[in-house]
Amino acid sequence: MEQSKQNSPSTPVEMEATLAELQALLEEKDQLLMASEKMAVLGQITAGIAHEINTPLGALKSNYDLFGRCIVKLKELSAGSDDSNNLKIQKLLEKIDQLNAVNIKASERIVQIVNSVRRYARQDDADPTDNDLIEIMNNTLAIVHHELKNRINLHLEFNSVPTVKGFPTQLSQVFLNILVNASHAIEDKGDIYVKTYTSAQNAVVEIRDTGKGMSPEKKDRIFEAGYTTKSSGVGMGLGLALVNKIINSHNGTIEVESKEDVGTTFRIFLPAHQ
Amino acid sequence: MHDENASIVLVDDEEMVLTSLSSFLTLETEYDVHTFTSAKEALKFVEGNEVDIVISDYLMPEMDGITFLGEVRDIKPEVPRIILTGYADKENAIKAINEVGLYQYIEKPWDNDDLLIILRNGLEKQRLMKRLQEKISEINSAYNDLQNIQTEIFKTFV
Numbered sequence: 162m163e164q165s166k167q168n169s170p171s172t173p174v175e176m177e178a179t180l181a182e183l184q185a186l187l188e189e190k191d192q193l194l195m196a197s198e199k200m201a202v203l204g205q206i207t208a209g210i211a212h213e214i215n216t217p218l219g220a221l222k223s224n225y226d227l228f229g230r231c232i233v234k235l236k237e238l239s240a241g242s243d244d245s246n247n248l249k250i251q252k253l254l255e256k257i258d259q260l261n262a263v264n265i266k267a268s269e270r271i272v273q274i275v276n277s278v279r280r281y282a283r284q285d286d287a288d289p290t291d292n293d294l295i296e297i298m299n300n301t302l303a304i305v306h307h308e309l310k311n312r313i314n315l316h317l318e319f320n321s322v323p324t325v326k327g328f329p330t331q332l333s334q335v336f337l338n339i340l341v342n343a344s345h346a347i348e349d350k351g352d353i354y355v356k357t358y359t360s361a362q363n364a365v366v367e368i369r370d371t372g373k374g375m376s377p378e379k380k381d382r383i384f385e386a387g388y389t390t391k392s393s394g395v396g397m398g399l400g401l402a403l404v405n406k407i408i409n410s411h412n413g414t415i416e417v418e419s420k421e422d423v424g425t426t427f428r429i430f431l432p433a434h435q
Numbered sequence: 436m437h438d439e440n441a442s443i444v445l446v447d448d449e450e451m452v453l454t455s456l457s458s459f460l461t462l463e464t465e466y467d468v469h470t471f472t473s474a475k476e477a478l479k480f481v482e483g484n485e486v487d488i489v490i491s492d493y494l495m496p497e498m499d500g501i502t503f504l505g506e507v508r509d510i511k512p513e514v515p516r517i518i519l520t521g522y523a524d525k526e527n528a529i530k531a532i533n534e535v536g537l538y539q540y541i542e543k544p545w546d547n548d549d550l551l552i553i554l555r556n557g558l559e560k561q562r563l564m565k566r567l568q569e570k571i572s573e574i575n576s577a578y579n580d581l582q583n584i585q586t587e588i589f590k591t592f593v
């Protein structure tokens with residue numbers, strides 16, 4: 162980040178430069194504001210969708226349970242006799258029972274996904290709370306799980322960390338943005354390592370990927386609002402700008418190490434809540 | 436069993452929820468299940484028929500579940516009322532439990548076994564309330580009889 166000049170500008174050229182600097186700063190602030198408003202709207206929409214899903218999901222879940230109950234009754238009915246037709250029926254019932262067990266598991270899974278989306282979308286930024294970063298990370302991982310699985314191996318190492326004062330939705334947003342970037346950086350298959358530990362009164366969260374990495378020039382610009390190397394529709398270049406903003410407002414710091422074709426590590430330091 | 440033929444009223448603007456709930460209840464219980472996609476139709480039914488328990492969805496287009504259950508209370512205060520809610524309106528639902536005097540709320544997606552327990556408990560409560568009401572009116576009429584006898588005795592002596 163550039164330092165603004167200490168002494169006031171004296172020549173018109175200097176004044177022009179200062180104005181341009183201020184203008185740029187203002188634009189950056191505007192963009193951040195837009196981004197956070199967008200996130201708030203997105204949060205509301207998401208919460209609404211999660212809510213809407215619950216009605217059809219309720220019917221599905223209940224019906225699978227009903228199939229199970231019907232199958233039990235049908236099995237009882239066909240039990241007594243063992244003529245060949247009945248044996249076939251019993252085999253078919255067994256199949257249906259197995260498939261239905263899968264349906265029940267699948268709908269349980271949807272329930273879990275909806276729950277974690279709901280938790281994430283909750284707009285609860287009234288007062289800062291005492292937060293367990295490991296819990297927030299786990300909730301966030303549940304959201305990205307489907308995007309990572311099959312392609313990316315997730316390695317978790319959660320060492321105990323002090324609680325952190327702040328807003329859980331925002332902290333979750335930080336982890337989410339970094340995790341999504343990491344998954345974008347991994348073209349085919351790769352690994353993401355998530356680690357927590359304590360260092361000098363700080364809770365530290367480290368997210369490392371084995372993706373394509375960045376050149377030093379690129380790395381210098383990633384926190385700029387609007388900086389992106391992704392095609393439109395994939396990235397708007399606001400993710401890390403928001404991350405930076407949130408970490409700042411939580412009195413934390415963030416550092417990045419990256420090497421092209423090797424990978425990238427983000428390290429977030431957040432002060433322990435006294 | 437005492438609540439074998441209990442009369443249950445289900446209201447939800449979504450046909451799929453009604454089908455699912457009523458199939459479950461007819462499979463596992465002997466309850467008389469009446470389903471309505473319209474709260475107004477359901478109110479008419481409650482007015483004209485014996486009803487033991489009413490379950491209603493919260494978010495419905497023509498009349499929300501809280502208003503509906505409030506009106507059910509006005510018609511038949513002794514009937515336990517249960518609200519079905521999606522997560523987003525859980526807080527409102529809990530508030531309404533106190534305001535409209537609801538017996539319980541059930542969250543979507545619901546669990547059939549939990550639902551059945553809530554229904555059975557609600558019916559049990561309803562049965563006990565009925566018994567209590569009967570006992571109270573028995574005591575009342577006994578008290579009246581007693582008073583009548585007292586005045587008779589009074590008359591004969593005066």
Ligand SMILES: Nc1ncnc2c1ncn2[C@@H]1O[C@H](COP(=O)(O)OP(=O)(O)O)[C@@H](O)[C@H]1O
Nearest residue numbers: 342343346383389390396397398399400401425
């Ligand atoms: N883990 C990473 N590995 C490689 N490049 C990254 C990584 N994270 C971020 N970047 C780079 O930083 C840019 C800005 O990221 P971000 O602010 O999240 O915006 P967006 O993801 O929308 O492009 C990305 O376009 C990408 O070039």
Ligand SMILES: [Mg+2]
Nearest residue numbers: 338342400401
């Ligand atoms: Mg991003």
